[in-house]
Amino acid sequence: MAGPKKIIIDTDPGIDDAMAIFLALRSPEVDVIGMTTIYGNVYTSLATRNALHLLEVAGRTDIPVAEGSHVSYMKATKLRVADFVHGVDGLGNQNFPQPKSKPIEKSAAEYLVEQANLYPGEVTLVALGPLTNIALAIELDPGFTKNIGQIVILGGAFAVNGNVNPAAEANIFGDPEAADIVFTCGADIVAVGINVTHQVILTDNQRDIMAESDGLFANYLCKILEYYFSYHRDAYSMKGVYLHDPTALIAAVNPSLMTYTEGVVRVQTSGITRGLTLFYNKQKRFHEETEWCNKPTVKVAVTVDAPAVVKLVMDRLMHS
Ligand SMILES: O=c1[nH]cnc2c1ncn2[C@@H]1O[C@H](CO)[C@@H](O)[C@H]1O
DSSP states (O other), rough: OOEEEEEEEEEEEOHHHHHHHHHHHTTTTEEEEEEEEEEESSOOOHHHHHHHHHHHHTTTTSSOEEEEOOSSOOOOOOOOOOHHHHHHHHSOOOOOOOOOOOOOOSSSHHHHHHHHHHSSSEEEEEOOOSSSSHHHHHHOOOOOHHSSSSEEEEEOSSSSOOSSSSSOHHHHHHOOHHHHHHHHOSSSSSEEOHHHTTTTTHHHHHHHHHHHHHHHHHHHHEEEEEEOOOOOHHHOOOEEEEOHHHHHHHHHGGGEEEEEEEEEEEEOSSSGGOOOOOOOOOOOOOOOOTTTTTTOOOOEEEEEOHHHHHHHHHHHHHHH
């Protein structure tokens, strides 16, 4: 029997990233062999600090962290970070101590290429932030797309409004050029967009159940979740929060909790729809040769068993 699936988490922690990371560490189906960091919810240096901190909380400083790009694929330095969603420290403004551990010497892209070469076809990369590091890995080694087992992407808004603006979802908006490279690179890709993650909601009551448990992860998360809940109250008038990153992680841990469709995804890189993800189902042969022809297909999640995902997330975090 095959052992647990090797996964690398590319992350911008982030409150829902913290949930996904802890969930992964509590999931016997996967073995977290490393983490890479990226800007998005916070700037990259803080993402690295938070990734190291979360591994210290979990007692898993054996897991290497490789720091990712500080600029977009096109070298833009003016980046959009979502501190209004996660707090200025990215983890709900809790004044956590500086971690003692350090990132490895290699960059995220170098580390991704190294691991994909070391375990060809075996590594699942779960991308929870903008796709800069992955586009850089493809640039560094064109064989990366063949060597990486699968890339599960939290990103996109397929046939629904975005969450940055009506067109764009945050991770794709963070680096649309990188996203278009990744979606059309030919690797085995599964995209979980906010059309799916917006169905997966942790309610106030469910958070209270988690807070009353004696799970280490559940207790830690309930503290930092306060900020994330208040953002959802303000932005969406909701008494609950979207479980974006944990849902994407579940697509790697238990893919049967979602259904998927397959087609070509392109990303708009200019104008007011910059960051828009557009899915072509390949059901019509168009008359003209276009930028959509002869592109590799990806899988896009369409439905989710939301109660089962929420239950799995809660159970695993409470028994930690
Ligand atoms: O309104 C928002 N702006 C920016 N980022 C957001 C917003 N809401 C959620 N996220 C973050 O972006 C990813 C999902 O798109 C998640 O990581 C979530 O934490």
